[in-house]
Amino acid sequence: MSDTALARLRDPDAGHLRRLAELASTELLAQPLADVLDADFVAAQAAAVMIALDGPTAHEAMRRRVREALERHAENQGTLRAEVPEAAIEPLKKLLGRPISASESLTYRLIDQGVVHNLLAEVLESALQRFMRRARKVDDRLKAVDERLGGFGKRARGLFGNVASELASAVGDELEHSVERRIRDFVHQGTSEMLKVAARRIADPNQAAAWGEFRVAVLDVILDTPIEELAAELQAQQPDEAATEVLATLGAAARAEGFRDEVARAVRRAQEEVGDGTLGAWLDELDLRETWDKATVEPLAEQLARVVASDAFGEWWTQLHAD
Numbered sequence: 001m002s003d004t005a006l007a008r009l010r011d012p013d014a015g016h017l018r019r020l021a022e023l024a025s026t027e028l029l030a031q032p033l034a035d036v037l038d039a040d041f042v043a044a045q046a047a048a049v050m051i052a053l054d055g056p057t058a059h060e061a062m063r064r065r066v067r068e069a070l071e072r073h074a075e076n077q078g079t080l081r082a083e084v085p086e087a088a089i090e091p092l093k094k095l096l097g098r099p100i101s102a103s104e105s106l107t108y109r110l111i112d113q114g115v116v117h118n119l120l121a122e123v124l125e126s127a128l129q130r131f132m133r134r135a136r137k138v139d140d141r142l143k144a145v146d147e148r149l150g151g152f153g154k155r156a157r158g159l160f161g162n163v164a165s166e167l168a169s170a171v172g173d174e175l176e177h178s179v180e181r182r183i184r185d186f187v188h189q190g191t192s193e194m195l196k197v198a199a200r201r202i203a204d205p206n207q208a209a210a211w212g213e214f215r216v217a218v219l220d221v222i223l224d225t226p227i228e229e230l231a232a233e234l235q236a237q238q239p240d241e242a243a244t245e246v247l248a249t250l251g252a253a254a255r256a257e258g259f260r261d262e263v264a265r266a267v268r269r270a271q272e273e274v275g276d277g278t279l280g281a282w283l284d285e286l287d288l289r290e291t292w293d294k295a296t297v298e299p300l301a302e303q304l305a306r307v308v309a310s311d312a313f314g315e316w317w318t319q320l321h322a323d
Contacts, residue, residue: 002321009308017308021301025293029280034271036279043263047254054251062247063240070239073231080230081223089223096215099208108199117191124187124194 009016028036052058081089102110201207222230253259283289307313 002317006308006314006317010305012305017304018297018301021297021304024300025297026280029283029292030278033277033279033282037267037271039264039267039271040260042267043260046263047260050250050254053247054254059244059247062243066240066243070231070235073227076227076231078227079224080227083227084223093216093219096219097212099205099212101203101205101208101211104199104203107203108196111199111202112192112195116195120191120194121187124190128187 008014053062101107202211277285280289283292
C-alpha cells in the first residue's frame with residue numbers, strides 16, 4: 001500500500017503534488033495578514049538580504065549577469081517595442097505625458113548647475129566666434145571687389161555694403177587681440193540670466209503639455225531603437241559597475257540606524273489598513289491573486305516533486321510505514 005501511495009505521489013501526470021501545493025497556499029491565504037507577516041521579522045529579513053547583496057560575491061555575480069545580458073543582446077536587431085507588452089506601454093505613455101510642471105524657483109535651482117552654465121557658455125561662445133569669423137570673410141570679399149572694380153565697386157555696394165565692410169573692418173583688429181576674451185567674459189556673465197529665462201519657460205503651465213509630449217517622444221525613440229544599439233550604448237557606460245554601486249547603496253541604507261524600525265512601521269501600517277482581512281482578501285483587492293499563484297503554487301509543486309523523487313524521501317517514506 002505504501003509503495004502504491006509513493007508511486008502516485010511521484011507520478012508527474014497525477015497532479016497530486018500540485019494539489020498539495022494549492023492546499024497549502026489556500027490555507028495560508030485564509031490566515032489574517034497580521035498573523036502571516038510579523039513586522040519585525042519582515043524588517044529583519046529585508047535588512048539581511050540587502051546587506052548580503054552588498055558583498056564581494058554578490059557584486060561579482062551582478063557584474064557577470066549584467067555583462068552576459070548585454071552580450072546576449074549585442075546582435076539583437078529587434079526593438080523594445082516588440083518585446084514590451086503594448087498593455088504596459090500605453091499606461092507608461094499616459095504617465096509620462098501628464099502636463100505637469102514645477103515652480104519657476106524650483107526649476108531654476110535644479111538647472112542652475114555648473115555643468116549647465118558651461119554648456120550654455122560654450123554654445124554661445126562658439127556661435128559668436130563663428131559670426132565674427134564670417135564678418136571677417138565678408139570684409140575680405142568686399143575688399144577684393146574694391147580691388148577689382150575700383151571706386152565704382154565701393155559706390156555699387158550701397159549703404160548695406162558700406163556698413164558691413166566698416167563693421168567688419170572695425171572689429172578686425174579687435175578680434176586679433178581681445179574680442180575672444182570679451183566674448184568669453186560676456187557669455188559667462190550672461191548664462192545666469194539665460195537660465196532664468198529657461199526656468200521661466202520650462203515652468204510655464206502653458207508649456208506643460210508640450211513637455212509631456214517631449215517625454216513621450218523620448219520614450220518612442222527608445223522603444224524604436226534597435227536593441228543592439230541600446231546594448232552598445234549601455235556597454236559604454238559600464239553598467240556592471242553601476243549595478244554594484246546600486247547594491248552598495250542598498251547595503252548602506254540597510255545598515256543605517258533606524259532602517260529596520262522604519263520598515264517594521266511600514267508593515268504595521270499596511271496591516272492596520274487591511275484590519276482583520278486575510279492575506280487572500282488583500283491580494284484580491286490588489287488584483288494579485290493570479291500573480292501569487294504563479295509565484296508560489298507552481299514553484300512549490302515543482303520543489304515538492306524534486307523532494308518526493310529523491311532517494312532520501314524514499315528512505316524516509318519506507319521508515320515511516322515500516323510498522
